[in-house]
Amino acid sequence: MTSDNRRTVEVHGVDLDIPLTTGGHVGGRAEVVDGRPVALPAINPATEEPVTALAESGQEGVDAAVAAARAVFERGDWARKAVRERQGILREAARLVHEHRQELALLESLCAGLPVAHLQRRQIPRAAFNFEFFAEVIGQMAGETFEQEQNFLTTVTREPAGVAALVAPWNAPLALASMQIASCIAFGNSCVCKPSEYTPLSVLRLVQLLEQAGVPAGVVNLVNGLGGVTGRALVSHSDIDRIAFTGGTETARQIMADAAAQLTPVHFELGGKSANIVFADADLERAVDGSLVNMFSNNGQICIAGSRVLVQRAIADEFTERFVARVRHLRVGDPLDPATEVGPLAYAAHRDRVLGYMQLAREEGAEILAGGGPAPGFDRGYYVSPTLARVDSNALRICQEEVFGPFATVQVFDEPEEAIAIANDSDFGLVAYGWTSSLALAMQLQSEIRAGTIWVNTPLLRDLRAPFGGFKQSGIGRDGPRQCADFYTEEKATIVPRGDFDIVKMGMD
Numbered sequence: 172m173t174s175d176n177r178r179t180v181e182v183h184g185v186d187l188d189i190p191l192t193t194g195g196h197v198g199g200r201a202e203v204v205d206g207r208p209v210a211l212p213a214i215n216p217a218t219e220e221p222v223t224a225l226a227e228s229g230q231e232g233v234d235a236a237v238a239a240a241r242a243v244f245e246r247g248d249w250a251r252k253a254v255r256e257r258q259g260i261l262r263e264a265a266r267l268v269h270e271h272r273q274e275l276a277l278l279e280s281l282c283a284g285l286p287v288a289h290l291q292r293r294q295i296p297r298a299a300f301n302f303e304f305f306a307e308v309i310g311q312m313a314g315e316t317f318e319q320e321q322n323f324l325t326t327v328t329r330e331p332a333g334v335a336a337l338v339a340p341w342n343a344p345l346a347l348a349s350m351q352i353a354s355c356i357a358f359g360n361s362c363v364c365k366p367s368e369y370t371p372l373s374v375l376r377l378v379q380l381l382e383q384a385g386v387p388a389g390v391v392n393l394v395n396g397l398g399g400v401t402g403r404a405l406v407s408h409s410d411i412d413r414i415a416f417t418g419g420t421e422t423a424r425q426i427m428a429d430a431a432a433q434l435t436p437v438h439f440e441l442g443g444k445s446a447n448i449v450f451a452d453a454d455l456e457r458a459v460d461g462s463l464v465n466m467f468s469n470n471g472q473i474c475i476a477g478s479r480v481l482v483q484r485a486i487a488d489e490f491t492e493r494f495v496a497r498v499r500h501l502r503v504g505d506p507l508d509p510a511t512e513v514g515p516l517a518y519a520a521h522r523d524r525v526l527g528y529m530q531l532a533r534e535e536g537a538e539i540l541a542g543g544g545p546a547p548g549f550d551r552g553y554y555v556s557p558t559l560a561r562v563d564s565n566a567l568r569i570c571q572e573e574v575f576g577p578f579a580t581v582q583v584f585d586e587p588e589e590a591i592a593i594a595n596d597s598d599f600g601l602v603a604y605g606w607t608s609s610l611a612l613a614m615q616l617q618s619e620i621r622a623g624t625i626w627v628n629t630p631l632l633r634d635l636r637a638p639f640g641g642f643k644q645s646g647i648g649r650d651g652p653r654q655c656a657d658f659y660t661e662e663k664a665t666i667v668p669r670g671d672f673d674i675v676k677m678g679m680d
């Protein structure tokens with residue numbers, strides 16, 4: 172059914188209300204799309220049919236969104252609200268995300284091709300929890316006092332930084348945008364979000380739910396469009412106080428250059444090429460299970476993928492045989508089917524890029540052990556086969572460049588020091604995985620690998636109280652309670668005398 176600018180689509184018994192063209196959401200209202208250039212359609216990666224079309228917000232749309240965010244910030248409707256009231260609204264937001272989890276999962280799956288079962292089990296609950304978590308964080312925040320000089324009290328308080336630009340990618344749209352939004356607005360800031368042009372709908376619905384929860388109009392605004400047009404207009408804007416960006420390393424370089432003109436502080440969560448090290452003393456079954464989860468979740472489009480599997484020689488044949496068998500059995504299919512483990516890649520050009528790396532693997536002399544091309548049996552959709560390539564050198568481009576798809580390499584090592592050297596031989600430093608029953612080996616990884624997170628005998632588990640982010644070109648800054656407080660607030664020191672004291676008299680005879 173269609174009416175005005177919307178149509179209702181029934182998916183899995185749920186009526187989804189989908190705009191035909193979306194121009195974003197500014198100051199509490201859907202942006203008018205009339206007269207705006209249509210940037211590009213958002214395509215369902217499973218069917219190759221258009222889901223919605225984006226109106227490019229461009230400079231004009233960005234100006235309006237930043238002005239709306241600034242106006243509400245200056246009025247203090249949110250920034251000066253009592254902490255317990257902000258907490259209540261953030262908790263209500265979490266509740267609403269949870270209540271709408273099926274709708275949100277379907278909207279996200281339609282644009283991103285992510286398996287709906289994975290979204291409902293993991294990503295949407297995580298999006299809800301991000302709001303709950305930051306509600307708790309602001310309830311625990313306290314200022315500091317210093318009393319080194321007996322007659323003076325120095326207090327340190329925090330104020331929200333102002334208006335933030337939040338730029339998110341397409342691989343986990345809600346989980347990532349909700350982390351940016353929750354950590355930003357919890358401290359009283361306003362923001363303008365720019366979701367990926369490939370996945371605009373689930374984040375748009377989130378913004379509506381936030382307003383339903385009681386977040387005042389204008390606190391969270393959303394603009395749409397191409398990275399190089401609307402994204403650039405946003406991060407270059409002179410009235411932006413902070414930029415949080417999750418995405419690719421090359422894009423980050425451009426954003427940092429644009430931010431330099433205003434000296435806008437940046438927070439970057441970027442790419443990875445992480446090692447997944449399996450030692451001879453590991454529980455092999457668990458190592459295989461965990462390696463599959465950390466590599467092929469999210470259709471392999473996951474920044475924390477353990478995409479360089481390093482396996483110790485004594486167990487290399489047995490591990491590889493078991494791993495290859497399981498990779499070949501991964502259920503590739505319709506993301507709306509609850510049994511699907513790996514869906515299509517997010518868009519056609521990305522599918523082609525990933526297929527290009529499979530070809531490059533052959534050209535570089537790697538041996539393809541599983542997959543290696545388009546997934547068989549599909550006459551439409553951007554499906555590729557989960558792929559494993561055996562390599563004998565970490566210098567290959569397929570071991571150095573982030574593929575960001577269901578593509579992993581396997582390399583044999585002899586000594587732990589060799590595995591650690593290979594793990595560290597990368598421009599990235601996001602995470603690393605180790606599988607071993609030796610505490611000493613685990614601790615050696617912990618101290619010698621240059622990465623922001625080390626997972627031992629576990630895939631992907633995160634405690635949001637711990638910082639998350641990357642060494643080297645995997646990022647700048649960390650997500651985490653103290654780290655986000657530091658990024659999204661300005662600290663202010665105030666010095667007050669406790670009683671009378673002498674002030675040097677200048678300018679006297």
Ligand code: NAD
Pocket residue numbers: 338339340341342343347365366367368396397398399401402403406417418419420422423425426440441442443473474573575601641645646
């Ligand atoms: P991308 O860098 O192409 O795009 C990310 C976002 O930036 C999109 O919204 C895009 O429109 C926008 N953008 C692009 N150019 C811009 C510009 N010049 N100025 C402002 N905005 C611009 O990344 P992607 O392809 O969407 O996402 C994949 C990348 O994200 C991978 O490298 C992946 O590793 C990384 N990632 C990192 C994390 C993390 O937490 N470290 C999490 C998820 C994804």
